[in-house]
Amino acid sequence: MTETVEITPGIHWIGVNDRTTDLFEGMWPISGEGVSYNSYLIKDEKTALIDLAKAIKGDDLLRRIHSLADPSAVDYIVLNHMEPDHTGVLKQFERIAPRATLVCTEKARELLKSFYGITERIRVVHDGETIPLGTHALTFYETPLVHWPETMMTWVTPGQVLFSCDGFGGFGALDGAIFDDEYESVEFYEREAERYFGNIVAKYARMVLRAIDKLAALPIRVVAPSHGLIWRKRPQRIIDLYKLWSGYAVDRPKPEITLLYATMYGATETMMNAVARGIAGAGVPLKVFDIAHTHISYILPALYAGRGVMVGAPTYEGQLLPIMSAALAVVDAKHITGRKAAYFGSYGWSGGGQAGFKKLVDPLQWEILDNLAFPGNPTAGTLEEGEAFGVKFAQAIKNSGKETSNG
Ligand code: FEO
Numbered sequence: 001m002t003e004t005v006e007i008t009p010g011i012h013w014i015g016v017n018d019r020t021t022d023l024f025e026g027m028w029p030i031s032g033e034g035v036s037y038n039s040y041l042i043k044d045e046k047t048a049l050i051d052l053a054k055a056i057k058g059d060d061l062l063r064r065i066h067s068l069a070d071p072s073a074v075d076y077i078v079l080n081h082m083e084p085d086h087t088g089v090l091k092q093f094e095r096i097a098p099r100a101t102l103v104c105t106e107k108a109r110e111l112l113k114s115f116y117g118i119t120e121r122i123r124v125v126h127d128g129e130t131i132p133l134g135t136h137a138l139t140f141y142e143t144p145l146v147h148w149p150e151t152m153m154t155w156v157t158p159g160q161v162l163f164s165c166d167g168f169g170g171f172g173a174l175d176g177a178i179f180d181d182e183y184e185s186v187e188f189y190e191r192e193a194e195r196y197f198g199n200i201v202a203k204y205a206r207m208v209l210r211a212i213d214k215l216a217a218l219p220i221r222v223v224a225p226s227h228g229l230i231w232r233k234r235p236q237r238i239i240d241l242y243k244l245w246s247g248y249a250v251d252r253p254k255p256e257i258t259l260l261y262a263t264m265y266g267a268t269e270t271m272m273n274a275v276a277r278g279i280a281g282a283g284v285p286l287k288v289f290d291i292a293h294t295h296i297s298y299i300l301p302a303l304y305a306g307r308g309v310m311v312g313a314p315t316y317e318g319q320l321l322p323i324m325s326a327a328l329a330v331v332d333a334k335h336i337t338g339r340k341a342a343y344f345g346s347y348g349w350s351g352g353g354q355a356g357f358k359k360l361v362d363p364l365q366w367e368i369l370d371n372l373a374f375p376g377n378p379t380a381g382t383l384e385e386g387e388a389f390g391v392k393f394a395q396a397i398k399n400s401g402k403e404t405s406n407g
Pocket of ligand 1: 081083085086147148166200226227
């Protein structure tokens with residue numbers, strides 16, 4: 001069995017799947033989906049590795065390299081990005097590939113020192129610089145903040161393969177096949193690419209758009225990211241999707257509503273159903289998430305894409321229910337700004353949820369269009385009010401043609 005795949009003559013995928021890590025970056029669930037660390041090896045007069053893998057995958061990666069080349073003869077290790085899911089095996093490789101020069105940006109040089117104590121055999125490259133390997137040549141494009149400030153992408157000819165690192169990447173381990181055209185449907189990988197974008201890259205969506213512009217003139221035949229599918233049949237497809245998602249995040253969210261709710265004993269959930277009926281009845285696309293049962297990882301793509309956010313959560317000890325505050329803290333960290341919002345929720349003996357909600361979203365410049373706080377369980381009357389509240393909010397979102405901004 002071969003564990004590597006030749007992408008174009010001399011350019012090999014030597015990636016590894018990770019199906020054991022539960023939380024990517026220690027917080028994004030991938031227990032069910034997995035993730036791949038796509039490394040590449042180019043065999044020419046010189047041998048180059050493009051990106052590596054997380055530390056736990058060192059043995060697997062090394063075995064793949066061994067099947068193609070002598071690791072001690074590797075000339076270059078290109079480090080497009082310093083995050084340890086790409087570089088965790090570096091210390092191991094320092095011994096295994098002692099001749100190799102590490103190729104990276106100036107900013108990555110600092111991180112090489114702070115993460116791994118490596119200060120030697122480093123070649124800093126700048127935008128547009130080329131390293132010949134023989135018949136192949138590598139050209140580097142700095143793409144800062146896609147995903148960290150030091151990130152770059154590497155272009156190789158012949159083959160016209162773009163090693164795009166986190167950009168155009170996605171969650172989802174590869175099920176045997178690595179190319180887009182080898183799957184009957186790529187729906188899973190596209191969904192997981194959107195989640196990856198929303199969780200990892202979207203905060204820097206402006207920089208994603210800048211990178212796409214910078215690379216626009218390249219005659220790309222294969223997009224080979226560090227995570228997820230390799231796009232050789234429709235390389236433009238994943239670039240277009242990233243462009244679309246970035247556009248939503250930056251300044252063109254869709255007239256859609258994300259409804260986040262949490263409930264203690266069902267009062268707020270009962271109201272949620274009335275509000276949702278109102279929104280749906282007004283014909284505005286709606287996604288409903290019970291945040292107690294859905295990790296924020298799965299909610300972020302909808303929040304980036306949609307213009308309206310309806311939040312339902314009860315008052316808890318004079319505050320917004322803490323589980324909702326925690327979800328909104330992630331939204332704050334991800335800087336999803338400029339949304340139109342409304343709040344509803346039950347309270348017992350005093351309010352507080354509504355004020356707590358406002359306090360959390362004011363710094364995000366969310367415009368709160370409406371509120372509906374109600375005591376105890378909703379009555380038939382308050383449910384009717386809730387449905388009308390949903391209709392009114394939906395109509396406001398539908399009519400809000402003006403662009404919001406997420407700066
Ligand atoms: Fe794939 Fe920013 O790490």
